[in-house]
Amino acid sequence: MWMSTVARLALPALQRSTSAMTRQALRACRRPGPTAAPLPPCLVSLHLRGRHTLESASLPVSRHLVRHVRALDDDRQMEVEWEDGGHSLYPFTWLRDNCQCPLCTLQSAQARTLLLADLDIHTGVDVVEVTNDNKVSIVWPDQHVSVFDAEWLKKRCFSPAARLAMQEELFLNRRYYWDSTLRIPSADFDEVLRDDKAALAWLLALRRVGMVYLKGAPAEQGQVARLAERIGYLRLTFYGHTWQVQDKPMANNVAYTSGKLSLHTDYPALHFAPGVQFLHCINQAKEGGESEVVDGFHMAEQLQREDPEAFQTLTSLRVDFTDTGTDYCDFMLQSKNCIIDVDADGRVVKINYNNATRDSVLDLPLHQVQPFYRALKAYVDIMNRPENVVTYRMEPGDIVTFDNWRLLHGRKSYISRPERLRHLEGCYLDWDEVMSRLRILRKAVHEDL
Numbered sequence: 001m002w003m004s005t006v007a008r009l010a011l012p013a014l015q016r017s018t019s020a021m022t023r024q025a026l027r028a029c030r031r032p033g034p035t036a037a038p039l040p041p042c043l044v045s046l047h048l049r050g051r052h053t054l055e056s057a058s059l060p061v062s063r064h065l066v067r068h069v070r071a072l073d074d075d076r077q078m079e080v081e082w083e084d085g086g087h088s089l090y091p092f093t094w095l096r097d098n099c100q101c102p103l104c105t106l107q108s109a110q111a112r113t114l115l116l117a118d119l120d121i122h123t124g125v126d127v128v129e130v131t132n133d134n135k136v137s138i139v140w141p142d143q144h145v146s147v148f149d150a151e152w153l154k155k156r157c158f159s160p161a162a163r164l165a166m167q168e169e170l171f172l173n174r175r176y177y178w179d180s181t182l183r184i185p186s187a188d189f190d191e192v193l194r195d196d197k198a199a200l201a202w203l204l205a206l207r208r209v210g211m212v213y214l215k216g217a218p219a220e221q222g223q224v225a226r227l228a229e230r231i232g233y234l235r236l237t238f239y240g241h242t243w244q245v246q247d248k249p250m251a252n253n254v255a256y257t258s259g260k261l262s263l264h265t266d267y268p269a270l271h272f273a274p275g276v277q278f279l280h281c282i283n284q285a286k287e288g289g290e291s292e293v294v295d296g297f298h299m300a301e302q303l304q305r306e307d308p309e310a311f312q313t314l315t316s317l318r319v320d321f322t323d324t325g326t327d328y329c330d331f332m333l334q335s336k337n338c339i340i341d342v343d344a345d346g347r348v349v350k351i352n353y354n355n356a357t358r359d360s361v362l363d364l365p366l367h368q369v370q371p372f373y374r375a376l377k378a379y380v381d382i383m384n385r386p387e388n389v390v391t392y393r394m395e396p397g398d399i400v401t402f403d404n405w406r407l408l409h410g411r412k413s414y415i416s417r418p419e420r421l422r423h424l425e426g427c428y429l430d431w432d433e434v435m436s437r438l439r440i441l442r443k444a445v446h447e448d449l
């Protein structure tokens with residue numbers, strides 16, 4: 001199994017920017033150039049999805065100076081002319097709504113106290129001017145005064161490019177797509193727990209690549225919970241705070257047998273499936289039990305290209321999923337999910353597919369049943385192509401952390417030995433909490449420089 005070390009590679013890049021750091025961390029996943037030392041043949045092809053460059057994700061370091069401001073009263077907008085020649089427009093309504101003064105904002109919570117009932121969405125302005133400390137001050141008709149920081153305004157510019165850059169900084173939605181040549185980004189378990197830079201590199205790669213391998217954890221229960229605490233808190237489900245993947249009598253889930261698990265995302269029986277999954281190998285089988293993963297977003301893109309009709313079907317038809325049993329407590333789940341979720345702009349955002357929990361109830365008109373199976377088969381066939389699948393074998397102490405909205409994972413069947421049971425411990429988190437920690441770490445690491 002070939003891997004690249006995210007933490008170590010990320011360090012020198014920190015002097016530049018977060019995005020440079022990501023780039024550095026991810027460079028490890030690329031196939032080395034012809035000048036590199038003799039290398040294993042099976043490395044990497046990643047390509048970046050998205051329209052803009054990595055640089056736009058960087059935290060701004062330059063200082064933006066305001067040259068001039070003026071009120072465009074007819075448009076009810078304020079225009080800022082920047083020292084570098086650029087211009088930004090800000091609607092009066094938005095400016096009044098976002099007044100940062102202690103009357104309009106609860107400073108301790110950085111939250112708006114101004115009520116919408118008290119916002120005049122047709123307001124004019126009396127005076128706009130640049131202060132001598134590079135701020136913009138506005139006097140409103142009722143003589144309320146707002147003062148805006150130039151940097152703060154610049155980041156909130158409404159131009160398409162500025163909005164795109166801000167959204168990328170907040171959400172890191174650009175992904176590196178991969179296939180079987182991926183070198184799984186890897187990091188040291190203890191380092192990630194101890195060191196903020198290592199933790200940041202881990203979460204950046206988890207977001208961009210969708211998967212990071214952590215090595216060196218103790219081969220005993222409790223480690224995925226420690227890792228979840230590093231971020232915030234884990235996601236409780238009916239299978240418990242953490243759960244033990246073992247061959248169990250009267251298994252309440254196909255995962256708890258020694259059988260093969262075809263490529264799946266976990267928990268499509270929930271309408272909001274867990275965003276992130278950790279799996280820690282405590283004991284591996286002597287024979288079988290190897291792991292497989294594919295990049296579900298990349299596979300969806302391939303499906304869209306090769307078979308647009310199937311893509312259309314899987315992004316529009318909602319499929320029933322079901323899960324009944326007892327574990328943390330008794331449960332009887334039903335959900336309806338598209339196999340491929342797209343956002344309002346048609347971008348793939350989440351895969352929901354576990355063949356084991358797909359319900360026999362299929363809420364489709366008769367004529368859509370066969371087209372649905374045809375489409376699902378087309379997607380699964382693409383996933384199962386050897387050039388798309390990454391195979392690895394977990395050993396005791398290994399933890400795989402991955403994007404459960406994006407990756408599909410599976411395992412080969414194994415021979416179960418009761419005296420030395422194969423044992424993985426797993427847990428879930430959600431992306432909101434993971435991204436929250438990522439932003440805090442990014443801020444802390446940048447301020448530390």
Ligand SMILES: C[N+](C)(C)CCCC(=O)O
Nearest residue numbers: 239253255266267268354
């Ligand atoms: C591993 N486990 C049992 C917690 C969940 C398996 C995934 C699923 O049923 O969708």
Ligand SMILES: O=C(O)CCC(=O)C(=O)O
Nearest residue numbers: 245255261266291410411
């Ligand atoms: O046993 C494994 O390797 C994977 C288990 C799994 O996918 C699951 O528990 O959902």
Ligand SMILES: [Fe+2]
Nearest residue numbers: 255265266409
């Ligand atoms: Fe799973």
Ligand SMILES: [Zn+2]
Nearest residue numbers: 099101103104
């Ligand atoms: Zn105010």
